[in-house]
Structures are given as C-alpha cells and as structure tokens.
Amino acid sequence: LIFAVMRLTKPTLFTNIPVTCEERDLPGNLFNQLMKDDPSTVKGAETLMLGEMLTLPQNFGFSKLYGKGLDYLYVLQLVFSFADLQTSSQRLNLSASSAAVAELKPDCCIDDVIHHEVKEIGTHILVCAVSYTTQTGEKMYFRKFFKFQVLKPLDVKTKFYNAETDEVFLEAQIQNITTSPMFMEKVSLEPSMMYNVAELNTVDTAGESESTFGTRTYLQPMDTRQYLYCLKPKQEFAEKAGVIKGVTVIGKLDIVWKTNLGERGRLQTSQLQRMAPGYGDVRLSLETIPDTVNLEEPFDITCKITNCSERTMDLVLEMCNTNSIHWCGVSGRQLGKLHPSSSLHLALTLLSSVQGLQSVSGLRLTDTFLKRTYEYDDIAQVCVVSSEIKQ
C-alpha cells in the first residue's frame, strides 16, 4: 500500500531557447527545422519563447508512504483515510471523504484532491492517516506527517491621516514579498459599520475610470503599491463623531491576487484600528470656511463646538486678534450651557489685514464652571488676496 501526497501547485508553461539561423548559414534550415520538430515550440512562431506545453511544478513536494506487510496479493477490504491540518493554533479536518470506505483492489488506487485555503502563517503539519483491514482481517493503521512552512505573501502597512473634517484617509502600502509576480485582482477596504468608504485609486477621465497604477496590473517581487481610501463616518455616527475617543475600528483590507496561471491567493487583514485623535474636553471644528478671501474684507466662517466631556459646560467665547486676523463682533459672549456630547454651531465674521496664506487663530473658550480656558489656534488657513486681483 502506497500512500502518496503531493501539493498541486499550478503547472508552468515550458519555455524553450530559440536558436535560429538563416538559409545561407552553414546549417541551412537545420536549426529552424529542429525547432519546428520540437513539440514544445509554438507552431508557426517557433521563435516565441513561451510555449504551450504544461509542465508539472519542479517542487512538486510530494511524498510517499509505504504501508508495510502487504503484498499485491492481498486485497484491501477497507480503506479509511483522513487528512488533518494542524497549525500552531488549531487543528482542521480537511478531508471531506474522511469516512470513505472502499475496497481497494490490487494495484488500484484512490485519488482524492483536497482543497484548502491556508489562513495562517507559520508551520503547518499535514497529518495523513490511513487505517485499513487486510483480507486476513488484520487491522492496519499508519499515519504520516508533512510539515511545511507557510510564508507571508504580502507585507501590508497602513497609515491614517485625519482630515480637518471627520474624514479619515487610509494609506495602505502593499508589498509583494514572494518571488513571483502578482496580479492584484482586488484590493478593497471593507469598512466597519461606522464608515462609508470611497476608493481613491482610479482617476476618472471622460467617464472611464483609469487605475492610478497605469497599465501595470501586477506587482513584481518586492514591489510596493500604495492604495488610498477615504473614510467618512456614516450620518448616524457623524453626530457622535466628536465624541468618539480612543481606539476605533476602521475596517479591514481584503486583498485577492493571482499568480501563475490563475493560482489564487487571498489575504484579509485583521481589523484596522485607529487611535481617534484626542480632542480634549471641548472640540472646535470648522464647518465652513472660504478658501480665498479679499484683503481687508470680512468673511464668515462656521464653527462647530462639541462637548466631549462627561459634564455640562457653560462656555464663554473670546476672540483675540492676531497680527493678521481681526475678529468682528463681540468678544467674551456667553454661549450658554452645553451638555455632554451635544454641539452647537457658531457663525463668526473676521477679516485679514495681511495678504497670503493666513492662519485662523485666536479663539478662546472658557468653561465658567471649572474656570478652564481652551485655546484654539491654527484651526484653518485662508488665502488672502488683494481685492483687485480677485476681480
């Protein structure tokens, strides 16, 4: 009884080395004829290196096991086999037909192909066990272990960028750390329930979306690609967005790739987590602001003030002019009580006396209960131009 296991990696295409000559050369058409006769060349285009002949993988990684004490005279009456896959953390039963009961005639064999998606990195042990009964009623059993390493195919690095609004940008760097080129079939971000995601990896030109990676659809070994995603909190969560503190779950990346002859690989990252930026007790964010304003002309901005603390606040707003920014209106006005997790919108008017890119600064909020002052500088930038230019 022989028990053989092999890993069915995809076959490869045979490549030949074309050596041609011309009619007038010494060998005449001999070389060309030899190439024509070679079954592995492409008929009609023998110089094409990539042939059509499939060859089994070199490292087929199979192994044989011999059940002992058996001659071919014996008829095996019962074959019971199963295959297990053991990883560092779990033990999986792979064989669907583990209870297959069959009679195995001499020199017959049972072939079974087992598919399994490897989900873990590291050492795996494939355990194959066969138990059977010989004709004489003797019960036999053997098993065998195949140890193999699963290497990491991709290196994924992520980076978060917080926008002034509640949007979060995710940059994912995906590096191919295998030795073969990878065709990236799908790279997508599955957002957590709090977010909507917009992929920023295509450029729309005339209605046709074009990949930012150009025509190169694959990753060479050690190549890295950067994918960019924009995450927006869903409406129902946006309300509370200012309140979200600490670690939040963004979602996970789902990467599907293909290699040689469509051999498929898939990788899902664990949930990507982001440390929400700390906003302190009171968060002031800008809702609207013009990007360009005229010199010495007032303009409006809208702020949103959110109470991120656990207690109710009574706020006073002060506005301090800086070198360039001049606030219009009354400084030191009462904003009233603000309950935890609630927010209020505030329209403010200001003007700039200096041209160029100016930073909006100088807002001060004071909680009268605790006599604590929160300072807000550099909350936004505006471009200040002289009025002639703007017209």
Added chain:
Amino acid sequence: SSAKDAKSTSGEDDSRDIVQQKTQEEILFHEETIDLGGDEFESEGNETVSEDSNNFVDKLNEQMMESVIISDSPNNSEDDTGELGCLQEIVDQMEAKDNQKTQAEADKEEFLSNESETEHEETPKDISEIGTDDQASLKEDSIQEAVKEEPKLGNNVPVETKPNNVDENTPEDQMLSPSTTKPSSEAEPIPVCTIFSQANNANSQPQLFLPDGFEPQMVKSPSFSSIIETPVKYNPQVVQPSPSLSKFFGDPVNTNTLASDFFDSFTTSNFISVSNPNASSSVPEQMSSLSNGGDGSSSNPTFPVQNGRPEAGGPPSSLEITQSPKPFSQIQAVFAGSDDPFATALNMSELDRRNDAWIPSEETRNVLISVATQQYSTVFIDKENLTMPGLKFDNIQGDAVKDLMLRFLGEQAAVKRQVLNANSVEQSFVGLKQLISSKNWRAAVDLCGRLLTAHGQGYKKSGLPASHTTDSLQLWFVRLALLVKLDLFQNAEMEFEPFGNLDQPDLYYEYYPNVYPGRKGSMVPFSMRILHAELPQYLGNPQESLDRLHSMKIICAKILENLEQGLAEDGSMTNITQENRQASVQLWRSRLGRVMYSMANCLLMMKDYVLAVDAYHSVIKYYPQQEPQLLSGIGRIFLQIGDIKTAEKYFQDVEKVTHKLDGLQSQIMVLMNRAFLHLGQNNFAEAHRFFTEVLKIDSSNAVANNNAAVCLLYLGKLKDSLRQLEGMVQQDPQHYLHESVLFNLTTMYELESSRSMQKKQALLEAVAVKEGDSFNTQCLKLG
C-alpha cells in the same frame, strides 16, 4: 533545480529507508516525526504496523525492480506489466524505424551534399604567393602525381571550371608570379572551379599548388617571428590536448591515411595568421591548398593527393577558397576590364552583399578604409582590435544517456546504445549536419572544434592571430549555437569572448582585399550576432542582452533607411535594381523583426511583462503572418501573471483574427486558448475538455496530449493521466520523447508507484534508442 529536486527525493527515500530500518523491531501504532528541514513538503517519518514488514518491503522493492519487466507472473499487476510491455514495444518499434530512417537520412544527405556543392559562391583567389620557379615546378610535380593517383582511387573528380569571378589583379601579383604554369586540367582561363561529383560523392579537389609558395609577409607582433621563420609546420607539432584529436596527429608516420580521413576539406593550418591584411590573404589559400591535398602533410611537396575514402560532397569551404593558379596574362585576358574599379563590385553577388551587409563602427570603418587604400603597405592594427578566437575547452563529447544506462541498466544494455559521434561521421560540413539533425549536438560541437582546429583556431589558439574566412565564422556560429542549445552557456560565453562585439576589422571582408576582392560586409553571420546578443540573458545578465539587441536594432534600422534612400545597405552609392532592393528590404525587415523577437523574449525573461507585451506587439508588425500565435502568446503571458481578464481579451482577439483564416491550425489555436483560459480559472475539467477537442482535430498534437494529461492529474485521475501520456509516447516516440513530456511522466511515475525506478529505466531505454547525445537526462530524474 530539478537536480536538486531529484536529490531531495532520493534523500527522502534514504530517510524512509532509515526510518524503516529503525522501526524494524518496533511495534504497532507508534509515531515518529522527522523534520527534514525543508520548507516545502517534506517527508516525515513513517509508521507501520506489521511485524516483520520492513525487511519484507525492502526485499519486495528490490525484487520488483528486476522482476517486473522480465516476468509475466500473474502476481504482477496486469496493468503495470502492460505498460512496461508497451514501452518495450516502443523501443523495438523505434529501433526498426531508426534503421529505416538512417537509410532515408543517408539519401537525404546525398541530396544535400549535391546541393551544397552547387550553391556556394566561388571566391577568386590571388595567386600572388606562388612566386618562384622552384615552387611552380614542385607544384607541377605534385599535380601530376595527383592526376596519376586519381584513377586508382576510383572516384575521379571531373573538374569543371566556370568563369565566375573577376580577379583583381594587382601589380604585386604580377611581379610575384610571372612564371606560374598551370596543369592541363586547370588550363581554363578562369580562376575558380566548381566540382560536380559524378557519383554523390565528390572528392576534394586535387592539389593545385603547393603551400610552400606561401610567402610570409611582415608581421608586426614579435611573438610571431618564429612562425614566420617556419611558414610550414608539420601537423604532429600541433598541440592537441584532446585525445581524440591526438589520434590524428600523434603519429607522423600514419598521418597520411589518418589525416586524410580527417581532413578531406580542412587542414590543420599551422599558419597562424598574420596581422598584415595583405599577407594574411595568403593564409586561406594556404589552407585551401592543404585541404585539397587532404593529408595535411603539406611540407612534403611531392606527396600525392590521397583521399582515404570517398567522401560525400566536398564542403563548400574548400571550394570557396579554392582557385586555380593561373598565369597572370590569362587572367588579364579574361578580365580585361579588371582595371575598372567597378568590375569587382559588379561581380559581387547581390546575395552576398545583401546578406553580409553590416555597418561597422567608426573606428572599424577607418581601419577598413586604410586597408583598402593602402593595399601595398602594411597597415598596423592594434592587437586589441583583432579577433583571435580559439577553442576554450575540448571534447565536451559525452553521452549522458549512455552513462545512465551503464549505471542503471548494466553494461550490456549500454553497449546497445549507439549514437553517432564525431569520429563516426565524415569530417566535413556534411558530417556536421548529420550530427546536428540526429541530435548528437555534443558530437557536433566536437566536430566543429576539429574543423576549427583545421582552421588554426583550435584549442589554446585563442589570443593568437587568426585569419578568418566565411567558413571559420560559420563553424564558430554552429559551435556556439549548439553550445547554447545544449544549455552550456558558460562555455559559449568563454568562446565568444575573443570575438568582442563582433565588430573588429578582421571580421569584415574588406580586411582581406586579396582573398575576397570586392566583397564587402561582415563575415559574421547575422544569426551569430543574434546568438551573441541573446547569450548574456541566459547567464543572468539580461541588461547586457538588451544593450546588444538595441545596437543591432539601430544598425538594422539604419540599413533599411539606407535602402529606402536608394543607397546600398551599407550606405554606399551602389546601383541596385528595384527587384534586388525589394528583396533586400524584405530580408532586413525580417532581420529587424528577429531582433525585436529576441528583445521581447529577453524582456519576458526579465519578467518585465509590460515591455515584453509591447515588444511582442511590435514583432507582429514585422511578422504579420504570426499574429495569431503572438497574440495567443501575449494572452499566455497575462495568464502567467494571473491577469485572467486581459488574457481573455487577447484570446478573443485571436479568435477575431483567425476567424478569417479558417484553417485547421487556427481552429486548434482557438481551442487551445480556451483551454488555457479555463486553466486560469481553475477549471481543470473544462480545460481538459478543450484539450481533448484539439485531439479530436489533430490526434497527434503533442501539446494537447500532454496538457490534457496534466489536467487529468489535477483532477485527481492519476492513472488516466499516466495512460494518456504513455499512450502518447507509444504513439510516436519519434516526436514525443520530449524533455517536458518525460519530465511529467517521471513525476507521475514517482507519484504513482514504488516501481517508478523501473518505469523510468524503461523510459531511458526508449530514449536511448531514439535520442542523440544532446538529450537532457535530467528530465528522467534518475539522479
């Protein structure tokens, strides 16, 4: 890495054995794990059960190895004996076929040899070297003897001379050879003769004049002085490291007969050439005369022409450089217009010009111009700029198949293995072709080496000045091409090295105005340039390959541009007829296409798929008839990357293109592509279906057969798969004993049964009957 694989497999086996022995006394149901440390699947310890089983299995294995083939015992599985039996049948069949084939081959060769004789062009010779009365008379003697000898030999060669080429007569020639007389048979007023053999066998020509006439001229390199002093050397003095060669040279007494076997056309030219272009022109002549002598003992002026045996077809080489010496007046009579500078140019064959055209680099061009303008004085050329090739290794001859047979099948079986080797064929181009077409490439490399040795470019001759002829370069090309075909890239690189970038002045015809008067262009065959450019990529330096290919591309484009502008290929102002221009454009376009092909292949090897695909697209422009194949190829590239969608798109394009063609070939292509697409989608069942469809149209399609079998394996039908492959090998072993097929087959054998060894050996036997010494035995994994 297949060797590595084989090793690891055997390692596995070993370890299994060890484990088995260890477990011999052990009892039921215990386990043992041995980590062999590989990251791939590795075999682990194994376990069993029955008591005295270990010994038994081992014994069983051993016994079966011998017994299965021989015995018909009912104990043996019918299946297996059947299969093995079949293979043996194949062997028999093949043996039978082989015999027939050799007959056919022989016929064909005869045909070929005739052809080759009539084909080649004649090159006029100058006779400047035959200067003195003494020499002339000596020569006469020898020729007379030769004439006497001829009837005895029974393969008389009627010598027919044709007016052919214009000889450029230089005053120098006249001065040197005023009194040369000619034997009667060569009395025609033409400088070149062509031999038509009566039978299929043409003898080499009788010796026309003696090499002693060789007058060495000034040689600039001091190291050659000794050679100059002794213009003619005895063959036995040649350093011959190879035992096979020394056989021919070792014994001076026997030289005549042995060497005549060897050198029907070539001689060991001991005349290491001469850097002076004028002087060097004499060397080929020397060689031609020697070759006519056929014995190589040129130092003996009275030695008769002796042809050891009838030889098929005097190789073109000897003819090309052969000339009959003539009184100068006669030549002048014929070519009255030889003063006319265009006379020679006109005479240069259109074909030659078209094929040999090449544009030298500025530096080389200058040297060539100075050679042309200073015919009578010595042009000093830096040694660096000369091509001084030589064999870098000797005798790679060997037969891996036979070695394996010795190892696994015993001496008796190995004796049966008969392949042609360099000794068993004629020592000429004919024999060379015979070796190549019978796939005895190692022997062919060897023979090339011998023939090159005859050209004075043998072992250890590298770095010594050599003179080049069309033939010596063709021989180099064949030798190097075969080395590449044998995957002996390093060796090829070593021997290519002295050729530099194939642009040295002595590789141009213009460098030898006396030997090749009026002929222009490069001696280096275009295919050799391709080979030279492609080589680095196989040695892990594809960038270098791309560089070389790009410079080739530039020159090809330049030549095409010249043609379009109404100039000759090399940019000179030559009148070319419309017809010839057309032919030339066609030739150079296809050459440019060939360069693009190589680039695409190189880029593919570099795995730069985007550029490779672009390059293949541009190849389509040059070879529009290959469009479907190329598009399919591009599709397969995308499949290999894993980009199934784009692959599909290309396959659809192929269907569109072939739609119009409607041939069997294109039908197969479409089906094949569909099969591959399914393969890419992991649908082996459908892929198998399409490969089978192809087989319905063309049952002998090796690719479809093999691929269908591979699909079956992936469907878990090992037995069916094996049956298919074996059936295929049986059906037409002539074609299907291909490396890749055998590799698949042996892999499956290993998987299938404990008796893989015997089955592999059966394959080895089949291979032994069919394949030449170039067979890559690694695919049998007999390790």
